[in-house]
Amino acid sequence: ELNKESRIIKLTVLGEEVKLNWTLFNKNGNYRVQYDNVAADQIASDILNGTGYTLAECPTTTLSMRFEYAQRWKALQKLADVLGKDLWLDSSGVHIGDKGLAKTLTYFKTVRKTEDSENIINKVHLLGTGDGINQYTATAEDIDSQNAYGLRERAYMLRDIEHEDTLLLKAQKIIADNKDPVEHIEIEAPFTSDSLTLDVGDTITINDAELGLNGDYRIKRLEINPTMIKAELVNTIALLSDKLKEYYNGLESLGVYAQGATNLYSVQDSDNADPDHPLELKIYVPPEAIKINRVKLNLIVGPFRAYSKAVLGGGAVIGTSEASAANTSVSTAASESKSLSLTIHDISEYYAELVIVNHWTNSYTNDITITDSEGYSATTDHNFESHGSYVYSWKRQFSSRKNSVTIDVQLSDTAMDMTLLVVHDGTHTHDITLPDHTHDIDFGIYEIDTGATVDIAVNGTTVKTGSTGETDLDITQYITTGWNTITFTPSDLARIQASVFFQVFIQSR
Incomplete structure (x- = not known):
């Protein structure tokens, strides 16, 4: 705008970052972009991808975030805000970090000092994505501030944050920036060549005993003209009051983020x-x-x-064995058989125990005949319940040593599992005869x-x-x-x- 009389030219200048708001952030054509436990610098690089701008610096903090149809610069602002860092663009690229350097003003005067204690927050509850008991929550507080100024408690909706660690990081940043009263200081200083090096975010140390100022203050707003500089300094650059509308009203996100x-x-x-x-x-x-x-x-x-049982067997004579020992225990067994035989050599006495097991699901009665080759004979009968068993034992002593004694067991009707255990003082051989036999399939459920x-x-x-x-x-x-x-x-x-x-x-x- 040209004023011919005063020869003053006014220019309206937009920062380079405005170009990053011309397009929406998308990844592979998807405008809803979800990140779960991804490094912040990777997220920032994705936002800048295809824009021609590079990432100069960014923390590597792991975050979980979601963006939906977000302008790229605003997406970067959101990322920087969660990290508690400054965002700016210069010739080297996009920065997400701590902006500003320590600068010195030799001559200046303090025009005005104000202190805002109304917006102190020393306990904050943030509510992230979800509803009811499923909603992510994070709470941060500062006890020293509560002791000094009383409890100042707030709650805000941030439904676009989908991870409790990220939500807690943001809550801690809010407390750090708002637990103390915000001091606003307006200063004026003569223009010098060093004035051109000042920038928003720089830190200036002020010691003014009259106003009770002693500390570091950051430049929030800066105005430079040919004769003077004017600056507004604050003890924190991130004022929650400046961001309530943009970030924490909790309403704009309700219609955007699917839950x-x-x-x-x-x-x-x-x-x-x-x-x-x-x-x-x-x-x-x-x-x-x-x-x-x-x-x-x-x-x-x-x-x-179990559900059914079926068995088919063929007759056979199962091998023999022979051994010699004094006072030795030997045994023989027959599975699903009606007969069993055991021969012992060179003995003068033996003790025998016969165990018969009905493995069938039905009950059966069997006559049991036991004999040995030296005249022993015993017959008994037993009603075998389903899966029931029977034990019979006897002892034999001879007046003279016998070259061999054969023990035979015979069942009258139903083949069963038999085991014969003999304790003796000689050698032995035994064989098992399995006659041909079949069993019908027994259908049913058995427990x-x-x-x-x-x-x-x-x-x-x-x-x-x-x-x-x-x-x-x-x-x-x-x-x-x-x-x-x-x-x-x-x-x-x-x-x-x-x-x-x-x-x-x-x-x-």
């Missing part, structure tokens, strides 16, 4: 298990679950369950209750031992996003039924 929803679901499994083969329940929690509210485990420990208890572990951490069942066992603290493994190890054969209930908050993306 999410609380999800309820359950995962179940049931199977037979034993100490060597535990039941493992695999559960996946997606990374979008930003809050795991509740995880409850329900468990039923029941009888081991055996062993009284087993269960040990419970979540992701390798033991949660409960000796459990006989659980209702709403809280395992929330052991569950994380990603794959989780809940292991149920019984003390014996058992059937395990497990159900896990989840309440998680899934964030919209």
Whole structure:
């Protein structure tokens, strides 16, 4: 604008950074950009990508943030604000750091000093993304300020912040900038060549006993003309009062940032298990679950369950063996057989014990005949319950030593598992005769209750031992996003039924 009479030319100049507000930040065409635990300098580099501007400096602090249709310069402002740093642009590039140098003014006068204690904040609550109990929160406070000025408490919505560490970092910055009264000092000084080196953000040390000033103050506003400089100094450059409208009114973000929803679901499994083969329940929690509210485990420990049995066998004579020892215990066994035989050599006495086991699911009655080659004979009968057993024992002593004695066992009707244990003082041989036999398929559901208890572990951490069942066992603290493994190890054969209930908050993306 040219004033011909006074020959004064007025220019309106826009900073170079205005160009960074001409375009919106997007990544691969996506204008909703999410960062989870990403270094701040990487975020800043992404914002500047394709603009022709380079990043000169930025902290490497790890942050979690989201941008939605944000102008690039405003996105950088948001990043700098969370970091508690200054943002500026010069010939070397974009800076996110601490702006300003320590400068000296030799002659100046203090025009006015004001102190603002109305906007002190010494305790702040920030609310990030989410709703209700799923909302991220962070609280920071300064006890010394509270003792000096009383409790000054505020709460603000910052729904675009999606990580508690980032939210806490911002809360701490607010307290650091606003826990003390803000001092405004307006000064004037003669123009010198050094005046041209001053810049907003520079620090000037002022000692003015008359006004009670003694400390470092940063230049907030600077005006330079050919005869004089005027500057407004403050004891903090980041005034919350200057940013309330832009950052903390908590309203503009409500319509911009999609939130999410609380999800309820359950995962179940049931199977037979034993100490060597535990039941493992695999559960996946997606990374979008930003809050795991509740995880409850329900468990039923029941009888081991089988469904059918079928057996087919052919006759055979299973090899013989011979050994010699004094006072030796020997045994022989027959599986699903009706006969069993054991020969012992060069003995004068023996003690025998016969164990018969009914492995079938039905009950059977068998006549049992036991003989030896030296005239011993015994016959008895027994009603074998399902999976029941019977033990018969006897002892023989001879008046003279025998070259060999053969013991035979015969069942009348149903083949069963037999074991014969003999303690003797000689050598022995034995053979087992398995006659041809078949068994019908026995369909049905069969259970055996062993009284087993269960040990419970979540992701390798033991949660409960000796459990006989659980209702709403809280395992929330052991569950994380990603794959989780809940292991149920019984003390014996058992059937395990497990159900896990989840309440998680899934964030919209």
